[in-house]
Amino acid sequence: MKQFPTLTVTNHPLIQHKLTYIRDKSTSKREFKALIDEVGALLTYEITRDLPLTAVEVETPLQKTECHKIDDRNLVIVPLLRAGLGFVDSIQDLIPNCIVSHVGMYRDHVTKEPVTYYTNEMHNPGEKSFIMVDPMLATGGSAVAAVDFLKASGARDIRFMCLVAAPEGVELFAKAHPDVPIFAAALDEKLNEDAYILPGLGDAGDRLFGTN
Numbered sequence: 001m002k003q004f005p006t007l008t009v010t011n012h013p014l015i016q017h018k019l020t021y022i023r024d025k026s027t028s029k030r031e032f033k034a035l036i037d038e039v040g041a042l043l044t045y046e047i048t049r050d051l052p053l054t055a056v057e058v059e060t061p062l063q064k065t066e067c068h069k070i071d072d073r074n075l076v077i078v079p080l081l082r083a084g085l086g087f088v089d090s091i092q093d094l095i096p097n098c099i100v101s102h103v104g105m106y107r108d109h110v111t112k113e114p115v116t117y118y119t120n121e122m123h124n125p126g127e128k129s130f131i132m133v134d135p136m137l138a139t140g141g142s143a144v145a146a147v148d149f150l151k152a153s154g155a156r157d158i159r160f161m162c163l164v165a166a167p168e169g170v171e172l173f174a175k176a177h178p179d180v181p182i183f184a185a186a187l188d189e190k191l192n193e194d195a196y197i198l199p200g201l202g203d204a205g206d207r208l209f210g211t212n
C-alpha cells in the first residue's frame, strides 16, 4: 500500500472496534451518532498530542505547584457542514473553551466538486491553531477547498481529522497542503464510480441526520 508521510492512521483497537459498528449498515442512527462521538474523542486525543503547553502555577489543597495548560481559547475547531458536525460534541466535551467556526460545503452530486455555502469570519487567525473535522476524505476536493479558505483567511497552523480516508483524497490533499497533517481512523481501499469511499460507511451526513 502507498505510504503518505502526512497521514497518521490511528488504528488503536478501540477505534477499530467502534469503526466496525460505524461501517455496519444495520447500525441505528442513534448508535451511529454515539459511536461517532466516542471515536471523535479518541481521535481528538491523538490529534492534540503535539499541542504546546504553557506552565501555570496552581495551589492544591496542600501546596503551590507548576501545572500545564493548552491554549484552548486559541484553538479553533472547523467542522465541514454537515457531516463534520458529528465530531463537534465530543471535542467540545473535552475542550469546552475551544472556538467552533463552521464551514458549509457540499459536494455537487454530478460534478463531485465542492460548493461553499457558508463561512465564518476569522479573528486573528495567524495566532490560532485550527483542527478541521469531517468524517469523510473522499476525492479530497472539499477538504482541499476548506483549507484553501482557512489559509486565505490567514490561518497557518492547521490539522485535519477524519474518520475514513480514500487514497485518492489523501494524495490530492497532501499535494495541495503538505504542511497540514491528516489524522484518520482508517485508510480505505478506493473510490467507486460515484466517488464514494469503498468499503467506507456510506454517506456520513445522511446517516447522521437521517436524510438521503
Ligand SMILES: O=P(O)(O)OC[C@H]1O[C@H](OP(=O)(O)OP(=O)(O)O)[C@H](O)[C@@H]1O
Pocket: 080, 081, 082, 083, 084, 105, 106, 107, 108, 112, 114, 134, 135, 136, 137, 138, 139, 140, 141, 142, 143, 169, 195, 203, 204, 205, 206
Ligand atoms: O472528499 P470529497 O469528495 O470532497 O467528499 C467528502 C465530502 O462529502 C461529504 O459531504 P457532502 O457533500 O455529502 O455534504 P453533507 O456533509 O452535507 O452530507 C463529506 O462529509 C465531505 O465533506
Ligand SMILES: O=c1cc[nH]c(=O)[nH]1
Pocket: 083, 136, 138, 195, 196, 197, 198, 200, 201, 202, 203, 204, 205
Ligand atoms: O463515501 C463517502 C464519500 C463522500 N461523502 C460521504 O459521506 N461518503
Ligand SMILES: [Mg+2]
Pocket: 083, 203, 204, 205, 206
Ligand atoms: Mg453527505
